[in-house]
Amino acid sequence: MSTRAQPAATPPPPEAETEQAGxxxxxxxxxxxxxxxxxxxxxxxxxxxMIAVTAYPIGYAVYLSLQRYDLRFxxxxxxVGLSNYGSVLSSPFWWDAFWxxxxxxxxxxxIELVLGMGLALVMHRTIFWRGVVRTSVLIPYxxxxxxxxxxxxYAWTPELGYLAALLPSGEAPLTxxxxxxxxxxxxEVWKTTPFMALLLLAGxxxxxxxxLKAAMVDGATAWQRFTKVxxxxxxxxxxxxxLFRTLDAFxxxxxxxxxxxGAQGTGSLSILGYDNLFTSLNLGIGSAISVLIFICxxxxxxxxxxxxxxxxxxxEVKR
Amino acid sequence: MLxxxxxxxxSGRPTLxxxxxxxxxxxxxxxxxxxxxxxxxxxxxxxxxxxxxxDGQRQQLVRRLAAEDDSLDILGxxxxxxxxxxxxRWIREWTGPAKRKAVEGxxxxxxxxxxxKGKLYAVPYNTNTQLLWYRKDLVPTPPRTWAEMLxxxxxxxxxxxxxxxxxxxxxxxxxxxxxxxxxxxxxxSILNASATEPSLGPPAVRxxxxxxxxxxxxxxxxxxxxxxxxxxxxxxxxxxxxFELNYPFVYPSxxxxxxxxxxxxxxxxxxxxxxxxxxxPTIGGIDLAVSxxxxxxxxxxxxxxxxxxxxxxxxxxxxxxxxxxxxxxxDEPAFMKEYPFSAxxxxxxESASVRPITPVYQNVSIAVSHTLSPPSAIKPESSVxxxxxxxxxxxxxxxxxx
Numbered sequence: 001m002s003t004r005a006q007p008a009a010t011p012p013p014p015e016a017e018t019e020q021a022g023x024x025x026x027x028x029x030x031x032x033x034x035x036x037x038x039x040x041x042x043x044x045x046x047x048x049x050m051i052a053v054t055a056y057p058i059g060y061a062v063y064l065s066l067q068r069y070d071l072r073f074x075x076x077x078x079x080v081g082l083s084n085y086g087s088v089l090s091s092p093f094w095w096d097a098f099w100x101x102x103x104x105x106x107x108x109x110x111i112e113l114v115l116g117m118g119l120a121l122v123m124h125r126t127i128f129w130r131g132v133v134r135t136s137v138l139i140p141y142x143x144x145x146x147x148x149x150x151x152x153x154y155a156w157t158p159e160l161g162y163l164a165a166l167l168p169s170g171e172a173p174l175t176x177x178x179x180x181x182x183x184x185x186x187x188e189v190w191k192t193t194p195f196m197a198l199l200l201l202a203g204x205x206x207x208x209x210x211x212l213k214a215a216m217v218d219g220a221t222a223w224q225r226f227t228k229v230x231x232x233x234x235x236x237x238x239x240x241x242x243l244f245r246t247l248d249a250f251x252x253x254x255x256x257x258x259x260x261x262g263a264q265g266t267g268s269l270s271i272l273g274y275d276n277l278f279t280s281l282n283l284g285i286g287s288a289i290s291v292l293i294f295i296c297x298x299x300x301x302x303x304x305x306x307x308x309x310x311x312x313x314x315x316e317v318k319r
Numbered sequence: 320m321l322x323x324x325x326x327x328x329x330s331g332r333p334t335l336x337x338x339x340x341x342x343x344x345x346x347x348x349x350x351x352x353x354x355x356x357x358x359x360x361x362x363x364x365x366x367x368x369x370x371x372x373x374d375g376q377r378q379q380l381v382r383r384l385a386a387e388d389d390s391l392d393i394l395g396x397x398x399x400x401x402x403x404x405x406x407x408r409w410i411r412e413w414t415g416p417a418k419r420k421a422v423e424g425x426x427x428x429x430x431x432x433x434x435x436k437g438k439l440y441a442v443p444y445n446t447n448t449q450l451l452w453y454r455k456d457l458v459p460t461p462p463r464t465w466a467e468m469l470x471x472x473x474x475x476x477x478x479x480x481x482x483x484x485x486x487x488x489x490x491x492x493x494x495x496x497x498x499x500x501x502x503x504x505x506x507x508s509i510l511n512a513s514a515t516e517p518s519l520g521p522p523a524v525r526x527x528x529x530x531x532x533x534x535x536x537x538x539x540x541x542x543x544x545x546x547x548x549x550x551x552x553x554x555x556x557x558x559x560x561x562f563e564l565n566y567p568f569v570y571p572s573x574x575x576x577x578x579x580x581x582x583x584x585x586x587x588x589x590x591x592x593x594x595x596x597x598x599x600p601t602i603g604g605i606d607l608a609v610s611x612x613x614x615x616x617x618x619x620x621x622x623x624x625x626x627x628x629x630x631x632x633x634x635x636x637x638x639x640x641x642x643x644x645x646x647x648x649x650d651e652p653a654f655m656k657e658y659p660f661s662a663x664x665x666x667x668x669e670s671a672s673v674r675p676i677t678p679v680y681q682n683v684s685i686a687v688s689h690t691l692s693p694p695s696a697i698k699p700e701s702s703v704x705x706x707x708x709x710x711x712x713x714x715x716x717x718x719x720x721x
Contacts, residue, residue: 071385072407072678087712091719175545263490267721278378280682280713280720281385281407289719 058294064287071281084288093272094289101268104181105249108188112245113238115189116196123197124204141194149258152187156259177264184266187255192248196241203237204230243304247297269293333615334363335622339395340376340605341368346631346639354625362618364393364626373397373492377681384409384610392613393623395605396441398432398673399680402514405440406678410608413439417620428671429644433606435676441606444627445641448600448667449500450660451587452555452563452570454580457481461587465501465529468562468590472538475561483560484533485551488543490692495674495684496601497564498691501526503599503672504592509687510710514677517710519703525592527691527699534694538562544693556580564589566603567660568640586660589667599672604644642668682713685720 028036065084069077088094119137126133140148155161156174164173173179207230215225231238253270256262262271273293277286339347351364369376377400383391384404396404404410413421421442422430429443451468453461457480462468468484475482487493499509507522533539540546540554548565555563556577563569573581589598607623609616625631632643637657642664648654649665658664675683686709690702712718 071381072403074407088719093719093721096721172542172545262721272719272721276720278382279374280679280685281381282720285719 061287061290061294064283065291067284069283071283080284084284085292087285088288088292094269094292096265097267097269097272100181100266101250101252101270104185104188104252104268105246108185108192108249109242109245111185111189112193112196113242115193116200116241119193119197120200120204123201137197138194140191143191145191145254146258148191149187149255152183152255153259156183174260175264177266180260180264180266184252184255184259187259188249188252191255192245196245199237199241199244200234203234203241206237207233239304239308243301246300246304250297250300251293269296332360332363333618334365335392335613335615335619336365336367336390337393337395337622337626338367338369338380338391339393341371342639344639346635346637346641349634349638350626350631353631354622357625358618358622362615362622364622369395380404381409384612387612389610389612389614391610392615392619393626394608394610395444396608398429398443398446398602398604398606399684401433401441401606401608402435402676403678403680404608405435405438409611410440411611411613411616411620413442413609413620417624420624424645424647426644426646426668428602428668428673429604429606431673432602432604432676433608441608442623442627443644444605444607445632445635446602446604446644446668447566447642448602448664448671449564449566449589450600450663450667451589452565453585453587454481454561455583455585457561457583461585462562462590464591464594465533469533469536469538472561473536476537481559481561482538483540483554483562484538485540485546485554485560485563485565486533486543487547487551487564488534488540488692488694489545489547489550490688491547492684492688493547494688494691494694496603498526498530498687499672499674500589500599500601501529501592503601504589504596506593506596508672508675509683510675510677514675516714517707519707523703523706524699527697527702529592530691530694531697531699534697539695544695567642567658567664570660571640586663588663597670598667599670600667601674602668602671604642677714679713682718682720683710686710686713686718689721 066079066081067077068080068084123130123134123137153174155163157164157172167173173183211229211233212225215229220228251270252268253274256266256268256271257274260266262268262275267275269289270293273286273289276282276289280286337351342348348366351366355363369379377397380391380394380396380400384407394404394410396410401410405412418439421439425443426446429446430439433439433441433443451461457475458471462471472482472484487497502509502519502522502525505522505525507520507526508518509523510516511518534543540560542550546554548568551560551563551565552569552572554560555565555569556573558577558580570584570586573584589600591598607627609619609623613619627644629645629648632641632645633648633651633654635641636643636648636654642658642661643649643654646665649661655661674680677683686706690705690709691697709718713720
């Protein structure tokens with residue numbers, strides 16, 4: 001019953017090996033058919049495992065979300081159709097959490113993209129200490145989120161923390177909505193910028209040195225080289241990085257859980273789902289929230305892949 | 320971190336796992352050791368500490384009970400959980416001789432918290448209630464009502480003296496407790512007697528009105544909307560306040576932290592809403608229950624009774640500062656010496672109120688604290704209507720909680 005939806009990365013169907021709708025299937029030679037069957041057999045164990053660990057829990061959550069099922073009233077469980085979804089979508093708490101989540105996602109991913117790009121360029125151009133630079137940049141990403149969140153929490157607590165000491169006395173930023181939201185975003189950005197930088201660094205490798213040199217010879221300024229040559233060539237990598245981070249940021253839970261526990265209007269959708277499942281023990285409403293989060297994540301992934309032309313992970317990158 | 324589950328089952332001596340709040344005084348461990356000894360080798364009690372925050376305690380218990388974990392035997396439940404655990408069939412009913420012993424000599428109001436649908440599901444372990452604490456140098460005679468207290472605070476403010484009224488105004492359980500005390504003191508209650516629907520009504524509007532009046536008066540601490548018990552204690556100790564509504568733990572703390580102020584630190588009964596009706600402060604505390612999945616239920620009942628017997632409750636009161644649930648202990652000289660306000664605590668307990676006894680208490684409490692936070696933004700009529708709607712939803716398991 002995890003509130004974490006799975007990233008909606010479906011492997012492309014095996015027929016779509018390439019875009020060319022080559023010879024039709026009947027014309028496949030016996031050998032090719034054998035190969036295909038072997039391919040399926042080799043995949044089967046992985047497919048079975050995926051169904052067991054992802055499809056089953058998701059299906060079970062959907063099933064629970066159609067019931068009135070409250071752990072405190074085990075005798076009263078019954079099928080109620082979509083009424084849990086009605087309760088959730090008509091609740092102001094869902095919409096408050098939805099806008100908070102969207103705000104955190106949009107702001108933190110934007111900041112991460114800018115910072116990550118800067119870091120990627122630095123790492124790409126570093127000549128000395130390359131390994132050391134790359135490793136040290138990655139440290140925040142390597143620290144367990146909850147542990148880092150605790151240290152942020154203590155740092156911002158008056159009379160305990162070194163960061164709270166920098167503020168006028170009596171200020172408790174984590175107890176007010178806007179300061180707390182910005183501190184949550186700060187914690188997210190600090191943690192995941194390195195991940196963004198790493199993905200973008202891989203993208204930078206796609207930019208051939210010759211093209212840049214040619215642009216220089218043609219008199220392009222550094223800014224023009226960056227916007228007119230680098231960015232277009234890096235587009236696939238940037239979109240994949242944005243997709244991964246957006247999906248992750250939308251399900252933000254741990255930082256908020258530790259920093260504010262969702263008080264003062266800082267709760268995300270995942271926090272709302274957690275509270276309804278684990279505090280109010282309402283499996284019906286809680287599962288409906290989880291399924292709705294899953295649908296939101298699906299919509300985000302769909303938008304990236306279909307509208308912005310992000311290469312679906314595993315598909316051929318067309319260049 | 321599972322405790323040694325039945326590590327000495329082999330030797331024929333079962334281990335009973337007691338899960339309770341983390342106690343730093345050593346009183347609970349002492350009780351567990353004493354009872355293990357007293358059992359003459361028939362069982363051993365292992366005291367396991369739950370998380371510090373009440374929500375964390377409940378979550379761990381609920382998670383494990385929902386999974387039918389048989390390594391839990393005796394559970395220390397917050398007084399607001401017994402109905403919920405009983406309805407979910409996670410704890411056993413007390414019957415026969417065990418029930419007789421549990422009820423014998425126990426205060427009436429704490430017993431209400433462990434009773435659900437007329438049956439007993441737990442035995443009161445300790446209890447707690449708030450008193451009014453005030454500074455004698457600023458307040459020669461303590462106020463009898465809320466109105467008097469706000470007037471006195473206003474007068475002190477005009478003289479430029481410390482004048483705050485310290486109370487729990489943060490958005491959490493403490494805010495619900497404050498509202499519950501006021502509504503009961505005004506002659507009403509949050510739910511009806513059978514806990515099937517909200518009661519509220521005019522007493523609720525009066526209670527919400529008092530909370531808003533305090534929040535908007537000079538008596539309000541600037542950080543009222545973020546204050547919990549401990550922030551109240553610290554504010555009183557720092558000398559900015561004249562009044563404090565809080566549990567007795569503030570007394571030894573004041574003695575240790577500010578001996579100068581301690582000379583003028585006094586206590587009085589909780590202020591009334593109506594001059595002619597006693598205040599009904601809300602009780603807190605812990606009830607001991609036996610898990611439905613325990614492998615040794617009979618021993619667990621016996622052990623739970625031992626853990627809260629006279630000797631162990633006295634130790635918990637003297638070392639851990641936990642007011643006992645056995646009436647006789649309030650006449651015990653050792654306790655009266657340690658607890659100079661024991662007579663007032665006892666009087667408060669006799670007229671005390673309980674929080675709504677219902678399996679959906681969590682949702683009821685969240686509805687109350689969420690709607691009444693911050694207290695300065697309360698609009699008595701409409702706030703009470705909002706609480707009514709949310710409680711209606713909660714009773715039907717239809718509402719989303721924030």
